Amino acid sequence: MQPFSKHTGLVLPLDRINVDTDQMVPKQFLKLQTKQGFGRVLFYDWRYLPGEKPNPDFILNQPRYKGASVMLARANFGCGSSREHAPWAVADYGFRVLIAPSYADIFYNNCFKNGILPVTLPDEKVEDLFKRAEKEPGYSLTADLPNQTISDAHGLNLKFEIDNFRKHVLLEGLDDIGLTLKHEAAITAFEQARHPGATMYEPVDAKYSPNQQ
Amino acid sequence: MNPRTMYRKIWDAHVVHEAPGEPSLIYIDRHLVHEGTSPQAFTGLKEAGRKVRRPDLAFAVMDHSVPTKNRNLPILDEAAMGQFSALERNCRGAGITLFDMFSHNQGIVHVIGPELGITQPGQTIVCGDSHTSTHGAFGTLAFGIGTSEVEHVLATQCLSQYASKTMHIVVNGKRTKGVSAKDIILAIIGKIGIAGGTSRVVEYSGEAIRALSMDGRMTVCNMSIEGGARAGMIAPDHTTFAYMEGRPYVPRGKAFQEAVERWKALATDPGAKFDATVTLDASKISPQVTWGTNPGMVTGVTDRVPDPASFHEADDQKAAARALEYMGLKAGTLVVDIPVDRVFIGSCTNSRLNDLRAAARVVAGKHVSKTLKEALVVPGSMSIKAKAEAEGLDKIFRDAGFEWRDAGCSMCIAMNPDVLPPGERAASTSNRNFEGRQGKDSRTHLVSPIMAAAAAIAGHFVDVRDWNVDATE
Numbered sequence: 001m002q003p004f005s006k007h008t009g010l011v012l013p014l015d016r017i018n019v020d021t022d023q024m025v026p027k028q029f030l031k032l033q034t035k036q037g038f039g040r041v042l043f044y045d046w047r048y049l050p051g052e053k054p055n056p057d058f059i060l061n062q063p064r065y066k067g068a069s070v071m072l073a074r075a076n077f078g079c080g081s082s083r084e085h086a087p088w089a090v091a092d093y094g095f096r097v098l099i100a101p102s103y104a105d106i107f108y109n110n111c112f113k114n115g116i117l118p119v120t121l122p123d124e125k126v127e128d129l130f131k132r133a134e135k136e137p138g139y140s141l142t143a144d145l146p147n148q149t150i151s152d153a154h155g156l157n158l159k160f161e162i163d164n165f166r167k168h169v170l171l172e173g174l175d176d177i178g179l180t181l182k183h184e185a186a187i188t189a190f191e192q193a194r195h196p197g198a199t200m201y202e203p204v205d206a207k208y209s210p211n212q213q
Numbered sequence: 214m215n216p217r218t219m220y221r222k223i224w225d226a227h228v229v230h231e232a233p234g235e236p237s238l239i240y241i242d243r244h245l246v247h248e249g250t251s252p253q254a255f256t257g258l259k260e261a262g263r264k265v266r267r268p269d270l271a272f273a274v275m276d277h278s279v280p281t282k283n284r285n286l287p288i289l290d291e292a293a294m295g296q297f298s299a300l301e302r303n304c305r306g307a308g309i310t311l312f313d314m315f316s317h318n319q320g321i322v323h324v325i326g327p328e329l330g331i332t333q334p335g336q337t338i339v340c341g342d343s344h345t346s347t348h349g350a351f352g353t354l355a356f357g358i359g360t361s362e363v364e365h366v367l368a369t370q371c372l373s374q375y376a377s378k379t380m381h382i383v384v385n386g387k388r389t390k391g392v393s394a395k396d397i398i399l400a401i402i403g404k405i406g407i408a409g410g411t412s413r414v415v416e417y418s419g420e421a422i423r424a425l426s427m428d429g430r431m432t433v434c435n436m437s438i439e440g441g442a443r444a445g446m447i448a449p450d451h452t453t454f455a456y457m458e459g460r461p462y463v464p465r466g467k468a469f470q471e472a473v474e475r476w477k478a479l480a481t482d483p484g485a486k487f488d489a490t491v492t493l494d495a496s497k498i499s500p501q502v503t504w505g506t507n508p509g510m511v512t513g514v515t516d517r518v519p520d521p522a523s524f525h526e527a528d529d530q531k532a533a534a535r536a537l538e539y540m541g542l543k544a545g546t547l548v549v550d551i552p553v554d555r556v557f558i559g560s561c562t563n564s565r566l567n568d569l570r571a572a573a574r575v576v577a578g579k580h581v582s583k584t585l586k587e588a589l590v591v592p593g594s595m596s597i598k599a600k601a602e603a604e605g606l607d608k609i610f611r612d613a614g615f616e617w618r619d620a621g622c623s624m625c626i627a628m629n630p631d632v633l634p635p636g637e638r639a640a641s642t643s644n645r646n647f648e649g650r651q652g653k654d655s656r657t658h659l660v661s662p663i664m665a666a667a668a669a670i671a672g673h674f675v676d677v678r679d680w681n682v683d684a685t686e
Contacts, residue, residue: 018532075408109362198272208308208309
């Protein structure tokens with residue numbers, strides 16, 4: 001995974017609460033079998049008119065936000081479906097930092113697997129950032145993970161909280177599976193003590209079933 | 214030992230490793246897999262040179278993109294076909310049980326898990342699908358995960374997790390005739406909001422929950438995620454045990470009796486503390502209809518579409534105004550005056566045998582409205598379909614003008630050809646009314662199976678209580 005330490009970028013203020021993952025990547029793109037290329041379809045139905053013509057009313061298409069890499073969002077960002085295609089699209093488009101008052105659990109968790117830093121700030125701080133971003137063309141923010149700060153060029157400096165373990169994993173770009181496999185002995189011991197199994201007592205109409213008693 | 218919640222008991226029994234300042238490593242008893250969120254996980258494993266650790270604990274099924282008719286014909290959707298081939302190849306390679314689209318046991322992943330007895334009380338269950346919360350109806354800790362975590366579970370049979378906070382939702386009293394399990398959970402979401410359960414595991418209890426069949430309990434737990442919760446669960450009891458006995462993966466005879474004794478001990482101890490408690494009175498819940506673009510935008514069938522100005526927060530006012538515009542609705546319209554174009558009875562929320570029986574009682578001897586463009590019944594599994602046919606439900610639905618389909622996710626997510634066209638309005642028994650969920654620019658109203666059935670007959674929403682039909686699912 002791509003490590004995250006410090007990032008400065010143009011801010012996109014997405015002024016909607018409860019943005020769900022169906023909006024980030026609509027269902028028709030869930031049939032792709034790669035993790036790449038989803039940036040093109042991020043916010044597809046909001047972003048494009050028929051014929052994939054960019055919808056000028058949608059903020060992502062406005063010239064002043066071209067190249068944005070910090071997304072400012074409202075409460076409960078990423079609710080709904082567990083689809084990791086959503087953070088894949090966010091990252092593939094070029095966003096490295098999200099700032100919102102709150103996130104839905106699964107989406108929040110998925111961000112850390114994809115080198116995205118989801119920053120949580122209180123409502124009033126997020127509201128203030130919205131005002132600054134909307135007022136000043138080219139408004140940029142810097143997210144500093146080691147120091148846990150969000151800052152701008154005008155002296156704004158906000159501290160944010162983040163779980164230490166997740167911070168460590170993101171800073172180092174660590175592989176979660178590799179971390180878990182360090183506990184291979186504990187996993188084996190658990191299995192030997194508890195014998196988790198799934199025995200089939202009556203035939204089912206399945207292919208490749210290894211569970212027949 | 215201190216009194217523990219059911220959640221804590223299941224958690225404690227699955228800790229493989231824990232250390233201060235780190236998430237715990239939790240063992241996963243059952244991993245359910247479908248074609249939509251798994252290909253990248255198998256690819257990741259292969260690229261890293263890793264193997265599936267416990268193929269015997271994984272169960273795969275094709276559900277999200279499968280057609281619900283003419284399965285004998287070639288599938289023209291090449292991308293969907295690619296997913297099916299990938300799932301088949303990956304399961305064959307790893308030795309994972311697969312229910313393909315021609316299996317008599319095929320169905321929606323959250324329907325067939327319980328139906329086959331793969332789901333059992335006390336387990337940890339995950340799936341790359343947010344409605345995994347459904348399995349909590351059996352007293353399991355079951356939650357949805359992303360594809361990276363699907364890969365993690367395939368490789369290690371564990372997940373790295375922090376313990377969640379807990380929320381106790383108590384539904385007291387008896388529901389009135391015509392009120393369904395779906396109405397209970399929609400009313401709960403209306404009360405706590407769609408982020409009300411965020412970072413919490415919910416336990417449902419109370420007289421109205423106890424009175425539900427397993428099908429009804431699954432409906433309630435299914436939509437826990439729609440209230441933002443990580444998982445939802447209900448303590449197993451005699452209803453649970455009676456449902457489970459004799460299912461293909463459930464132990465028999467003495468072993469079953471011993472399992473029941475263990476399962477009984479899962480219930481939350483008296484005096485155990487929850488981080489939050491919410492109480493509802495079932496007798497005050499009316500049939501619910503969503504009017505907006507998330508499941509929390511819901512009201513009673515006798516109410517009116519709300520005025521955005523009636524919301525306190527500016528964000529909520531904006532969201533409501535936008536939702537009404539998207540839905541093509543005017544504030545103040547009576548819910549019963551909203552016409553519907555199509556009706557969908559199906560999805561992992563409401564496609565089980567008791568759901569279909571209840572809907573059939575509504576439509577028996579009647580016919581769908583002439584104004585209706587389509588009415589679909591999509592059973593949750595091929596096994597439910599067969600049982601329903603043995604009872605003659607298919608004939609009741611067909612005679613009433615419904616289409617009777619094969620099992621799958623269908624119009625809930627519209628990844629197959631069952632799509633709600635732009636601008637059209639559906640009464641749907643599914644779980645999400647997000648913008649574009651059932652098709653681009655389509656308009657979804659979430660309701661119970663009997664409310665959907667009644668709307669199909671009338672051509673608009675009606676208060677199904679006036680029809681004097683038994684809602685019991």
